[in-house]
Amino acid sequence: MPTTPAVVLHDLTFSWPDGATPIAGVSGAFATGRTGLVGLNGTGKSTLLRLIAGRLTPTSGSVTVAGTVDHLPQRITLDTDATVADLLGVRHVVDAVRAIADGDVRPELFDVVGSDGWDLEERAVAALDAADVLAGSSAAASAGSSPGGVLDRRVGTLSGGEAVLTAVTGIRLRAADVVLLDEPTNNLDGRARERLHELVRTWRGALVVVSHDRELLELVDATAELRTGGLSTFGGTYAQYQEWLAVQQEAARSTLRDAEQRLRREKRQRIEVQERIAHSERQGRKDVANRKYVKAVVDDRRNAAEKSQGARRGAAAEAESRARDAVATAERAVRDDDRIVVDLPDPDVPAGRRLAVLRGADGREVVLAGPERVALTGPNGVGKTTLLEQLVGTGASSPGAVGPCGAGPDGAPRATAQRLTERVGYLPQRLDGLDDAATVLDEVRRRAPHVVPGELRNRLARFLVRGDQVDRPVRTLSGGERFRVALASLLLADPPAQLLVLDEPTNNLDLASVDQLVQALAAYRGGLLVVSHDRSFLERVGLTAELALGRDGALAEVRR
Structure with a gap:
């Protein structure tokens, strides 16, 4: 895969006003090329994309992006009052052209239109047509032959799939250096998914895509995983990453078993040392009680025994502590991810109701x-x-x-x-x-x-x-x-x-x-x-x- 960094993260941290911190001390980079960003729900993938896009400000740390950046948010369909022109990112130019056509000659409007914005409405509709986004739908039928009719349609009147594909078409029109797509295949039917997959397959430039779509994740050059605040990158598709991860996890479980076995052995040895020390102390008390040795000899033997027993006790405790630390380290390497547990109650619906x-x-x-x-x-x-x-x-x-x-x-x-x-x-x-x-x-x-x-x-x-x-x-x-x-x-x-x-x-x-x-x-x-x-x-x-x-x-x- 390409190695030129398009996005560099340095000790990036972001906290919400309530104190929740989805991104904590993340460092890493996304290369020029196609990267699939994966991770469990709630690990901060969408938040990370918003930070890279500049829609959120880091609490600490920094984000460096090589060139312009464009972002398709996961919740694009929630803004139901937005229009097709808004999704395409051409609303400001379209409004300026229409205002000039209505007689408004303010210089700033001409600056917005520039030299190549006069036919933007027609080009935008042609791009939608070429992408087959609204063809045959009720939105296209109602629009008739008027470009404005298409561009003025509200997101709330489009299907979720139409809204997503319209937004992706806008991203293609804008041609940013770095593009961030957050769950782009949500709501897409089979044909629309195929068109989006082809778009990703032929993508030029830097693309970071968050998705749970396995087919889409097989089209990337690298797979990055955001997990408990850390970002790790693997040079390959999601399936290849899963295979590599399975090998790593088996090795981690084997290391954990060895560490647990060693901890049990060190515990036994510590107990044996304590038993020997206890036996020695009991024997010493007997010798004193039986006056087997003179007091000076008993004191010398006691002092020597205490030093020896303390050393043995300390060595045994230290060995057990090292073994316990090794187990803790091995446990952190073994994944034990939480999953939702859905247990539906009986709604008491008679058969045939x-x-x-x-x-x-x-x-x-x-x-x-x-x-x-x-x-x-x-x-x-x-x-x-x-x-x-x-x-x-x-x-x-x-x-x-x-x-x-x-x-x-x-x-x-x-x-x-x-x-x-x-x-x-x-x-x-x-x-x-x-x-x-x-x-x-x-x-x-x-x-x-x-x-x-x-x-x-x-x-x-x-x-x-x-x-x-x-x-x-x-x-x-x-x-x-x-x-x-x-x-x-x-x-x-x-x-x-x-x-x-x-x-x-x-x-x-x-x-x-x-x-x-x-x-x-x-x-x-x-x-x-x-x-x-x-x-x-x-x-x-x-x-x-x-x-x-x-x-x-x-x-x-x-x-x-």
């Missing part, structure tokens, strides 16, 4: 009953999230009676949905259902008001939300931490949901946590409706049916 109705624009009706688990699939932009929002009552459409046909704001046909139970738990794709100003504990208590705080703290600990983190404001959480709080709020609700509606539930979760979520959902006895582009995840949760939503609003049963 009708929980929800979905109806395609063609009138086809699908009933979801307990304890069925149904996947809703389809390409980005067809309205999967919109349908889920209508079902749970958070979108523009209310979960009222199902009509014969729905229609979107652009007049295109839409599927419709209705819930038949009030006990519905919803995990939104954008994670925008949390109150950023509330503490983590208060946010979870909203869903479980009858559970005492102490018990909630114990339950949150199973989601790796513990200690002072429970009292932090939600706005200070990383993407992975925010996801775990949203998941905990959903799964710790009292009474438990009879129908779980999950929109891209594996976003932001490390691979070990995905395994735990799969196990919990596989054992869940309520109804499950899930949107996901992660085929492996869908296969593992034990689907009873899969529905494909088409661009025409029709629902097709892929299997049942």
